Amino acid sequence: MQRKLIDYLIIFFKGLAMGAADAVPGVSGGTIAFISGIYEELISTISQINISLFKTLVNSGFKAFWTKLNGNFILALLSGIIVSFVTFMKLAKYFLEHHPVLIWSFFFGLIIASIYFVGKQIKHWNIAVIIALIIGSSIAYYISTLGSLANNESSLYLFFAGSIAICAMILPGISGSFILIILGAYKLLSNAIHSFDIKNLAVFTTGALIGLLSFSHLLKWLFKKYKDITLAVLTGFIFGSLNKVWPWKETLTWHTNSAGHSTPLLQKSVTPFNFNGEHQIEFAITLMIIGFLTIFILEKVGAKKQ
Numbered sequence: 001m002q003r004k005l006i007d008y009l010i011i012f013f014k015g016l017a018m019g020a021a022d023a024v025p026g027v028s029g030g031t032i033a034f035i036s037g038i039y040e041e042l043i044s045t046i047s048q049i050n051i052s053l054f055k056t057l058v059n060s061g062f063k064a065f066w067t068k069l070n071g072n073f074i075l076a077l078l079s080g081i082i083v084s085f086v087t088f089m090k091l092a093k094y095f096l097e098h099h100p101v102l103i104w105s106f107f108f109g110l111i112i113a114s115i116y117f118v119g120k121q122i123k124h125w126n127i128a129v130i131i132a133l134i135i136g137s138s139i140a141y142y143i144s145t146l147g148s149l150a151n152n153e154s155s156l157y158l159f160f161a162g163s164i165a166i167c168a169m170i171l172p173g174i175s176g177s178f179i180l181i182i183l184g185a186y187k188l189l190s191n192a193i194h195s196f197d198i199k200n201l202a203v204f205t206t207g208a209l210i211g212l213l214s215f216s217h218l219l220k221w222l223f224k225k226y227k228d229i230t231l232a233v234l235t236g237f238i239f240g241s242l243n244k245v246w247p248w249k250e251t252l253t254w255h256t257n258s259a260g261h262s263t264p265l266l267q268k269s270v271t272p273f274n275f276n277g278e279h280q281i282e283f284a285i286t287l288m289i290i291g292f293l294t295i296f297i298l299e300k301v302g303a304k305k306q
Helices: 005-022 029-035 039-047 051-060 062-069 071-098 100-119 127-144 155-169 176-183 186-195 198-225 227-240 281-305
Strands: 249-256 262-269
Touching (some): 005 029, 005 071, 029 039, 029 100, 051 062, 071 186, 100 281, 155 176, 155 198, 186 198, 198 227
Antiparallel strands (some): 249 262
């Protein structure tokens, strides 16, 4: 695929959007990739990383290897994801602690738009597709109701957490960051990023790479053989995740760490008028609309570039 510099700049910005989404527990970077028109290319590119690719490097040189790898695409996208994930995680942490209703309102609007734009790509609706949609919704909703496990600082545990979370990060609707919270590894990774802990970052990255390379083959096969059913499951994942990003929540249980800092462990959604605090409904609705329009713009840009 011949691309110009401006095309790779757009891919970089899509990576920025993916990284920002993945930094927020409850939002999926895979949703952004899907809406912006690069999801199937991303899955296909990742699944091509295998032994034969490295044989190409040895036998034909770096240029042939880079072309077969779709290296420019990966470099542009990954650069955006890394830059955004590292920087936005700090910003997301601030908003989640001080303005949770506002940040969740923005992402709620984003998810609402995503349901429509992913769902409309299903070509043929039948019983199997409807069942797949219901199953996907049920799984995502159930995940959204789970509480967090206790924090685990084992390197081996962080490795497995990375391999599981990365699969969620490339699935529309399933939040990799939220999976890390459920597994009790989000705080450990966040601390590693803030303190630039090389060991833990390397362990997490290795686990993520292994999980990503394995899972991408399955996704590529599913898109090839059962595209409408796969799209229905992914649409269900996004729909089911709405419970997690609902802006107004009541905290049922709290987790207090050794330093005395408390964080919500288990929450349930409530109406704005039953919310224990400032419901900020006018600002919330405005941000929902902005979130919806953000996905609308990304989808239009993605459609032009496909």
